[in-house]
Amino acid sequence: xxxxxxxxxxxxxxxxxxxxxxxIYEEVSEHQRLSIHQSTHxxxxxxxxxxxxxxxxxxxxxxxxxxHLPLLAHGEARExxxxxxxxxxxxxxxxxxxxxxxxxxxxxxxxxELCRTHMPSLSDGAFDDPRADLIIGDGARYVAETDRxxxxxxxxxxxxxxxxxxxxSAAFYRDCxxxxxxxxxxxxxxxxxxxxxxELTTSYxxxxxxxxxxxxxxxxxxTYFGGFMAFGWAxxxxxKRHVGEDRVAERFAAANLATRYYRPALHNAAxxxxxxxxxxxx
Ligand code: SAM
Numbered sequence: 070x071x072x073x074x075x076x077x078x079x080x081x082x083x084x085x086x087x088x089x090x091x092x093i094y095e096e097v098s099e100h101q102r103l104s105i106h107q108s109t110h111x112x113x114x115x116x117x118x119x120x121x122x123x124x125x126x127x128x129x130x131x132x133x134x135x136x137h138l139p140l141l142a143h144g145e146a147r148e149x150x151x152x153x154x155x156x157x158x159x160x161x162x163x164x165x166x167x168x169x170x171x172x173x174x175x176x177x178x179x180x181x182e183l184c185r186t187h188m189p190s191l192s193d194g195a196f197d198d199p200r201a202d203l204i205i206g207d208g209a210r211y212v213a214e215t216d217r218x219x220x221x222x223x224x225x226x227x228x229x230x231x232x233x234x235x236x237x238s239a240a241f242y243r244d245c246x247x248x249x250x251x252x253x254x255x256x257x258x259x260x261x262x263x264x265x266x267x268e269l270t271t272s273y274x275x276x277x278x279x280x281x282x283x284x285x286x287x288x289x290x291x292t293y294f295g296g297f298m299a300f301g302w303a304x305x306x307x308x309k310r311h312v313g314e315d316r317v318a319e320r321f322a323a324a325n326l327a328t329r330y331y332r333p334a335l336h337n338a339a340x341x342x343x344x345x346x347x348x349x350x351x
Contacts, residue, residue: 075106075114077121077294079228080264085121085294087114093187098179100232105187111292113188115156117180117227125190127291128158131258133331134288135300136162138339139221139256141320142309146220148172150248152208152236153258154225155180157192163223164198166324171195172202172219174211176232181205209235212244220250224257224301229268237268239275242303246279254309257301259285262346264295270349272301282307284350286339288330297346300339310340 073092078084093105093113106114112125123131136159140146147169151159155175163171175181181203184191195201204211208226222245227233235241236257245255255276260268269285276283280303287297302310318333342350 072109075108075116077116077119079120079294083264083294085292087111087121087292089114094183096179096183098177100177101227103177103179103183105183114292115180115184115188118231120228121292122227123156123158123191124292125188128156128191129328130288130290130330131293131298132158132162133328134286134339135159135223135225135256135258137321137326137328137331138286138300138336139223139254139302140166141317141324141336142312143220143252143254144312144320148217148219148250149221149223150174150217150219151223151225152212153227153233154223156184156188157181157195159223159225160201161191161193161195164195164200165326168200170200170202171198172204172217174204174206174208176205176207178205207232207235209238209241209244212241212248215248217248218250218253219248220253222249222253222255224255226258228260228265237272237275239278242275242279246303246305249305252306252309253304255280255301255303259299259301261293261295262297262299262349266349269299269301269346273350276301276303279303281305282310284310284340285342285346287342287346288339297343299346302340312336
């Protein structure tokens, strides 16, 4: 039986095809086009404006690397802020740590509702955790106006198109720095360097003008087509990026985390950049 195909074309000259059994839901919200599909290989797939955001099949890689790596690097984060993250996967992973509060600022309530209903495994009850604080609003406006301070800011955004574009601006990054407590860390979703090289270079240059220690780290997320996915790293405390593997392993054991991708041995190795990525940071 031939099923239909969901084709994502984020750039010119290449596309990602996912075989789908059915489209579970589709709507156009105030901010973007939302759709959820049942794929034959990756489980349910969330797409926004036709771009794959997350799939049940490989979301663990992205959410574990963007949550546990900075949390274990920091070591004593109490206040965490997630910008975006509407599917709830990042909130789920952050709340596995003994944080005091996880604030999540998501611009589109439809994404939260849609994923809670049709992809509940992503949030897995995280929105009901008393430490979860969901704010519906523009993340750029939030960091410009809040008087809260955070030990970790996770920018779990869409790509720099549509509502997500502002989350890659220098002004946004400056406001993020303002919201970080001493020793705080900012990490970002920064695209696939092989296919979106300019996105990484631009973010790196903007962050380097604002923070003392800026780089990126990598993990392969199959449905973010094109090889390694880059995660931006910025902090004014360089020691946060230089935690020995033994210390990371101690923290990982103490947190009693069940992970399917992140491992302490991967922590520092993720910052070892292949030449073509390192060249984008020069
Ligand atoms: N893991 C995905 C990826 O790497 O592509 C991103 C996950 S999540 C679905 C991205 C979220 O960012 C969406 O729910 C979208 O509504 C939200 N978003 C986009 N622009 C935003 C903004 N300016 N403020 C807050 N949330 C925003």
